[in-house]
Amino acid sequence: MQRFKNAAAAGILCGLLLAGATTASAAADVAGRVNINAASADELARLPGIGPAKARAIVEHRATEPFRTPDDLRKVKGIGDKLYEQVKDHVTVGEPSAPPKGRGS
Numbered sequence: 001m002q003r004f005k006n007a008a009a010a011g012i013l014c015g016l017l018l019a020g021a022t023t024a025s026a027a028a029d030v031a032g033r034v035n036i037n038a039a040s041a042d043e044l045a046r047l048p049g050i051g052p053a054k055a056r057a058i059v060e061h062r063a064t065e066p067f068r069t070p071d072d073l074r075k076v077k078g079i080g081d082k083l084y085e086q087v088k089d090h091v092t093v094g095e096p097s098a099p100p101k102g103r104g105s
Contacts, residue, residue, distance in 0.1 A: 033092040036067050049086045054078050067093045 034043055036058060044055035054076070061076045070091045073079050 031092075033090055035094040036070065036073065036091050037062055037094055047087045047090050049083045054083075069093055 034047060036044070041052065041055040041059050044050055044058050045052050047055075050058070057076050057078055058073070065072075065075070067073065070088055070093055071084070072093075073087065073091070074081070074084050
């Protein structure tokens with residue numbers, strides 16, 4: 001009986017950990033990569049070589065043209081081949097974040 005209780009407790013703990021991982025920021029995936037279509041300017045500024053100005057440029061660019069691939073970062077003014085090579089392993093592309101819909105939306 002004690003074994004069953006231990007197994008059940010371990011299963012519940014694992015489930016809670018997984019649930020917490022899936023409800024974490026939509027801007028980061030499980031591998032810790034930043035979703036460039038959903039991250040805030042502050043989150044983007046934490047990427048290597050990306051400061052506040054480039055982070056704002058990324059946010060402004062994606063407002064008019066969401067990123068389809070990480071390589072699309074090269075379209076942002078100030079992000080060339082060298083900088084892209086620094087950040088490519090730290091970013092991912094997911095669906096753009098949409099504001100939640102409420103009543104009357």
